[in-house]
Amino acid sequence: MSSIKSQHLVEVLRKEGLRYTSQRQAVWDEIKKSEEHRDAEDIYLQLKSNNHNVSRATVYRTIDVLVKNHMVRKMDLGDGRNLFEPRIDDEHHDHMICLDTGKIIEFFDEELEDLQDKIAEKHGYKVVRHVHQLFVKPIK
Amino acid sequence: MSSIKSQHLVEVLRKEGLRYTSQRQAVWDEIKKSEEHRDAEDIYLQLKSNNHNVSRATVYRTIDVLVKNHMVRKMDLGDGRNLFEPRIDDEHHDHMICLDTGKIIEFFDEELEDLQDKIAEKHGYKVVRHVHQLFVKPIK
DNA sequence: GTTGTTGCAAATACTTTGCAACTAT
DNA sequence: ATAGTTGCAAAGTATTTGCAACAAC
Numbered sequence: 001m002s003s004i005k006s007q008h009l010v011e012v013l014r015k016e017g018l019r020y021t022s023q024r025q026a027v028w029d030e031i032k033k034s035e036e037h038r039d040a041e042d043i044y045l046q047l048k049s050n051n052h053n054v055s056r057a058t059v060y061r062t063i064d065v066l067v068k069n070h071m072v073r074k075m076d077l078g079d080g081r082n083l084f085e086p087r088i089d090d091e092h093h094d095h096m097i098c099l100d101t102g103k104i105i106e107f108f109d110e111e112l113e114d115l116q117d118k119i120a121e122k123h124g125y126k127v128v129r130h131v132h133q134l135f136v137k138p139i140k
Numbered sequence: 141m142s143s144i145k146s147q148h149l150v151e152v153l154r155k156e157g158l159r160y161t162s163q164r165q166a167v168w169d170e171i172k173k174s175e176e177h178r179d180a181e182d183i184y185l186q187l188k189s190n191n192h193n194v195s196r197a198t199v200y201r202t203i204d205v206l207v208k209n210h211m212v213r214k215m216d217l218g219d220g221r222n223l224f225e226p227r228i229d230d231e232h233h234d235h236m237i238c239l240d241t242g243k244i245i246e247f248f249d250e251e252l253e254d255l256q257d258k259i260a261e262k263h264g265y266k267v268v269r270h271v272h273q274l275f276v277k278p279i280k
Numbered sequence: 281g282t283t284g285t286t287g288c289a290a291a292t293a294c295t296t297t298g299c300a301a302c303t304a305t
Numbered sequence: 306a307t308a309g310t311t312g313c314a315a316a317g318t319a320t321t322t323g324c325a326a327c328a329a330c
Contacts, residue, residue: 017309018309019305019309021309021310023311040294041293041294054311055312056295056312056313057295057296057297057311057313060295061310061311076216078216080293080294080320081293082294096259098265099268105263107259109255112256112259115249115252119249123247125245125274125277125278125279126279127274127275128276128277130272130273130274130275131271131272131273131275132272133272134256134265135270135271136267136268137265137266138264138265139264139265139266158284158285159328159329161285161286161329163286180319193286193287194286195287196288196320197286197288197320198285201286220294220318220319221318221319
């Protein structure tokens with residue numbers, strides 16, 4: 001399978017002192033085209049069925065680099081599962097997970113972000129990253 | 141090792157249709173006396189060194205019951221580790237984790253709680269539980 | 281006595297790692 | 306040429322499970 005060299009990926013790899021490889025491109029391509037939050041195994045299997053020869057190990061290794069460089073967001077479901085999503089627009093958001101349907105709703109609230117910063121500051125810290133998930137049920 | 145029958149534990153177990161056993165009491169006692177957030181293995185080892193014969197399996201099985209019944213709070217560190225703390229006073233709080241020192245600071249902010257509820261409501265949901273962790277660094 | 285509970289070891293789920301073969305530079 | 310990268314399978318980590326012996330009721 002062919003793929004177009006992503007300039008952003010090239011830059012990130014260079015910055016990290018890593019080489020550009022077809023496998024790393026393939027993993028990024030696969031995540032980039034995700035419409036939903038997906039787990040590592042799913043990404044691996046999809047690559048496999050598209051005749052990309054990328055091992056599970058490489059999928060995990062590449063995801064680490066992408067997460068570290070803000071190209072992918074890691075979402076911890078809190079039950080041992082991790083889902084990933086591309087950060088194309090680099091727009092931050094948190095998640096609301098419906099306990100009845102499993103539906104994941106993304107949300108962003110400026111006031112909430114500010115409040116977090118304020119709380120950390122009050123303790124002498126600044127927020128580097130945060131995890132914020134609301135486990136919800138439909139009203140009525 | 142001896143232990144005093146905890147009435148609250150007895151009630152919770154009855155409500156769940158479970159029997160009162162010395163092992164369940166021992167696990168709860170061990171967690172209850174925690175000054176810090178601890179993991180399951182730590183709780184298991186501590187029990188062992190105190191001559192309580194409780195298996196790892198029972199530690200995990202009991203923690204599940206305690207968490208479900210709000211006697212213990214589970215704290216997901218987001219890297220596969222889970223820490224537990226007793227909920228004696230049943231006072232809700234979230235966590236701030238210092239990335240430099242590993243120090244865990246507990247915080248509670250009414251405004252933040254309200255804001256969460258409001259956000260969920262706007263989407264037609266009510267918050268059942270939430271995970272909110274700030275990974276921070278000291279200012280300067 | 282009956283049914284739930286326990287301990288054990290094996291199984292599971294997810295992720296990481298050692299290493300020899302391979303590939304980008 | 307050489308140093309980083311890959312795939313594989315094995316190891317690791319945290320937790321769960323099947324089952325026979327056992328304990329609570």
